[in-house]
Structures are given as C-alpha cells and as structure tokens.
Amino acid sequence: xxxxxxxxxxxxxxxxxxxxxxxxxxxxxxxxxxxxxxxxxxxxxxxxxxxxxxxxxxxxxxxxxxxxxxxxxxxxxxxxxxxxxxxxxxxxxxxxxxxxxxxxxxxxxxxxxxxxxxxxxxxxxxxxxxxxxxxxxxxxxxxxxxxxxxxxxxxxxxxxxxxxxxxxxxxxxxxxxxxxxxxxxxxxxxxxxxxxxxxxxxxxxxxxxxxxxxxxxxxxxxxxxxxxxxxxxxxxxxxxxxxxxxxxxxxxxxxxxxxxxxxxxxxxxxxxxxxxxxxxxxxxxxxxxxxxxxxxxxxxxxxxxxxxxxxxxxxxxxxxxxxxxxxxxxxxxxxxx
Numbered sequence: 449x450x451x452x453x454x455x456x457x458x459x460x461x462x463x464x465x466x467x468x469x470x471x472x473x474x475x476x477x478x479x480x481x482x483x484x485x486x487x488x489x490x491x492x493x494x495x496x497x498x499x500x501x502x503x504x505x506x507x508x509x510x511x512x513x514x515x516x517x518x519x520x521x522x523x524x525x526x527x528x529x530x531x532x533x534x535x536x537x538x539x540x541x542x543x544x545x546x547x548x549x550x551x552x553x554x555x556x557x558x559x560x561x562x563x564x565x566x567x568x569x570x571x572x573x574x575x576x577x578x579x580x581x582x583x584x585x586x587x588x589x590x591x592x593x594x595x596x597x598x599x600x601x602x603x604x605x606x607x608x609x610x611x612x613x614x615x616x617x618x619x620x621x622x623x624x625x626x627x628x629x630x631x632x633x634x635x636x637x638x639x640x641x642x643x644x645x646x647x648x649x650x651x652x653x654x655x656x657x658x659x660x661x662x663x664x665x666x667x668x669x670x671x672x673x674x675x676x677x678x679x680x681x682x683x684x685x686x687x688x689x690x691x692x693x694x695x696x697x698x699x700x701x702x703x704x705x706x707x708x709x710x711x712x713x714x715x716x717x718x719x720x721x722x723x724x725x726x727x728x729x730x731x732x733x734x735x736x737x738x739x740x741x742x743x744x745x746x747x748x749x750x751x752x753x754x755x756x757x758x759x760x761x762x763x764x765x766x767x768x769x770x771x772x773x774x775x776x777x778x779x780x781x782x783x784x785x
Contacts, residue, residue, distance in 0.1 A: 474584035477591050477612075478576060484617050485573045490515040492644040493619070495567055497524075498634045499740050501777060506741060510567050510635070513644070519651045520560065522567065523660070524743075531756060532664045533743050535559070535736060538651040543729060544736050544743050545653070546754055547660035550722050552653065552729035553745060559736050564598040564608070566622045566635045572610050574598075589613065590620055597624065604682075604774050605632060618642065633740060653729065666722055675719055675758045677703050682778035684771070686710035713764035713775065720759040739777050751776045 472480075495510040506526060513521040518537060525532040536543040542555040565571040575595045576582055583594040590611045597608050606627060611620040618640040624633035649655050679689070687709035695702040702718040723730075734747035744753030750763040751772050762776050 471586055472591070474582075477584070481573050481612075481617060482577060485570055488570070488642060490644045490646065491569060491640065491642045493567075493569065493637055493640040495635050495637045497567060498636075500630070500632045500634075501740055512567055512569075513646065513650065514568070514570070515644075515646055515651070520568075521651055521656065525664075532660060534656060534660060535743055536651060536653055536656060538653070540653070542736060543653050544745070545657050545660060547657060547664045548666060548757075549720055549754060550657075550661070550666045550724070551754070552657060552723075553732045553736075554729040555732050555734065555736055555745070557735045562735065563738070565738065566608070566624055566633055569619050569640075572619060572622060575608065576610065586614075589615075591617075603627075603770070604777070616642070675717070675756075677717060678758075678760075678779045679705065680707075680715065680775045680778045682775045684709070684711060684775070687712070711764070711766040711771070713762060713767050713772075715775075715779070716761045716763070718759055720754050720757050737773055737776075739773070744776060746773065 491512075491514050493512045495512065497508045497510050499506045499508070509525045511521075511523040511525075513519075520535065520537040522535040523532065524534070532547055534543075534545040534547070536545065537559065540554070542557045542559050544553045544555070545551070560568055560571055564575055575598060576593050578598070579595040581596075585592050591614060593610045593612075595608055595610065597605055599605055604626060605624050607625045607629065609621075609623040609625070609631075611622070612618065613620050619635075619637045621637060622633075622635040623631040625631050684707075687707050689705060690708040691704075691706040693704045693706075695704060697718065699721055700719045702716060705715040705717075707713050707715070732745045732747070734745050737744045737746040737751060739751075739753055742753050742755045744751050746752075746769065748769075749765050750761060752759070752761045753776065754760070760776070760779065762772055764772060767775065
C-alpha cells in the first residue's frame with residue numbers, strides 16, 4: 449500500500465512539472481508577440497463590437513483589412529440602424545466615408561498610430577509592449593493581458609483586457625473598461641487571417657465608396673426634419689446647461705445648446721444633408737477621432753460627427769482636446785424637437 453501511494457504521489461508530481469513546463473512566462477509571450485508583429489505583412493479580420501455607453505447596448509459588425517506599410521480599411525456597420533462608416537488609409541491620406549450621406553472626408557493624419565484602437569491587432573500588441581506594468585495570466589486557450597489604454601481621454605477608459613489565442617497569437621477578444629472596471633466596449637474577433645492577399649485597388653477610396661453604397665444606399669431627401677435632441681451626460685465640475693435655442697434653417701431646425709461655468713462649450717445639432725458627390729472628399733484640418741458609436745473629425749477647438757442622419761458640432765476654446773472627446777462620447781438621446 450505504501451509503495452502504491454508513493455507511485456501515485458510521484459505521478460502527480462510529474463504531471464505538475466509537465467504542466468508547469470507547458471506554461472509560458474509573460475516575458476516569453478511578449479517576445480513572441482513582438483516577433484509576430486515584426487513579421488506580419490497583412491491580415492484580415494472580422495469582429496463584433498458592442499458598446500455599453502448609452503441606455504441600450506449597440507452592436508456593430510467590423511471588418512478590418514491591413515497591408516504594409518500603412519494601408520487600412522475598417523468597415524463599421526450597425527445592421528439594426530442601417531448605418532455604416534468606413535475608415536481608409538492609403539498613399540493619399542486618411543479618409544472617413546459615410547455612404548448613406550454620400551460624404552467623404554480626407555485627413556492628413558498619423559491615424560491609427562496616435563491612439564489605442566480596440567479592433568486593430570497591431571495597436572493591441574503595441575499597447576501590450578508599451579505597458580511595462582501590464583498584468584498577465586494564462587488560461588487553457590488564451591494568453592490574457594490587462595493593460596493601460598492610449599486613448600486621448602484615457603481617464604474615461606483607462607484599462608483593457610486583451611485575450612490572444614494560444615495557437616497562433618491572433619486576437620480573441622478585447623474589453624475596454626472604465627475606472628470601475630465596467631466593460632464599455634467589447635470586441636469579439638472571428639475569422640482572423642494573417643498573411644492575407646488583396647487586389648491592387650482594395651484600398652481605393654472611390655471603389656470603396658461605390659461598393660459601400662450597394663449595401664447602404666444613399667438616404668433620400670424628405671420633408672421630415674424631426675430628430676431627437678441629444679445631451680451630453682459627462683460630468684464637468686461647475687458646468688451647466690445655460691441656454692437651448694431652436695433656429696430655423698432651409699434644411700429644417702438647428703438646435704444650439706450652450707453650456708456655461710468653469711469651462712464653456714456649445715453643442716450644435718441639425719439634420720444631415722446628403723453630399724452631391726462624395727467621391728471628391730472634403731479636406732479636414734484635424735484628425736479622425738473614434739467616438740465609439742461613430743468616427744468624428746477633431747480640430748483644435750471642435751469635434752464634428754454624424755450619427756443616425758444628424759450632424760453634431762461641439763465647439764469650445766476652453767475644453768482640452770481630451771475633454772471634448774469625453775463630452776462628445778457621452779452625448780445621449782432625450783426629447784424630440
């Protein structure tokens with residue numbers, strides 16, 4: 449009996465040693481990620497992105513293409529609300545396309561290098577590489593990192609959990625969390641293909657605008673100019689709504705919200721118009737900014753964006769760029785005007 453017990457104990461010890469040998473250290477996984485990223489020339493991926501920033505979760509289908517040195521195509525589609533946007537980067541610059549409004553904007557920008565991007569693999573790896581205090585653990589199928597984010601407003605979304613598949617280091621999921629560790633943005637990846645091939649015109653702006661409009665037709669004009677007025681819910685100490693004006697324009701109504709206090713700002717909202725020819729992009733002096741639910745344009749003193757057929761402009765000479773993004777991300781629905 450004693451010999452049998454010793455044999456059993458020895459067997460358990462061997463299994464524990466083998467299990468320990470199979471585990472990878474954080475340093476080893478980080479080194480493998482660095483090597484994988486340096487050798488990666490292209491990839492395609494599909495993902496489902498869920499946003500919890502409003503009263504109801506919003507789900508987007510995301511298709512990501514990347515080709516060295518700096519070509520990108522990110523297609524974001526909310527099937528339920530029948531809206532889509534695309535971010536393109538090619539040798540001519542960075543473009544944001546809104547097919548339903550036949551609108552395209554061009555930026556001379558360093559996007560996506562200037563901030564974290566939850567749906568871009570190389571951005572996630574860079575977040576891991578740069579955070580020397582990143583937490584790490586290993587599960588049966590995944591390597592899991594918790595890192596700081598590099599968002600402009602990372603006070604609002606300071607942390608993220610990144611899961612990587614053990615088999616090939618492809619992304620499995622990302623959770624971007626607030627200060628209370630609530631996941632406000634969740635990205636679930638699928639169909640990740642490293643070393644993908646592309647047609648020569650895969651990142652051409654005009655081709656992608658035309659193809660997108662086959663899926664999301666250009667909005668027809670109409671007499672219905674009603675829309676839901678939205679208010680920011682981000683709390684800025686000492687700042688309150690001082691005035692709400694309704695102005696009549698040739699396209700309907702324009703709502704102007706004025707906030708006063710320690711830092712003042714103005715939020716303008718009106719029904720979006722359809723651009724006559726979106727294949728000639730409007731040049732923007734600024735950078736594209738990911739607001740979660742849409743992609744906007746940020747300049748020194750303003751952020752502009754379009755969402756569900758409504759155009760918004762947040763303007764302030766007193767808010768910092770990070771505060772403007774925080775306020776823009778927090779805009780929520782309320783009363784119909």
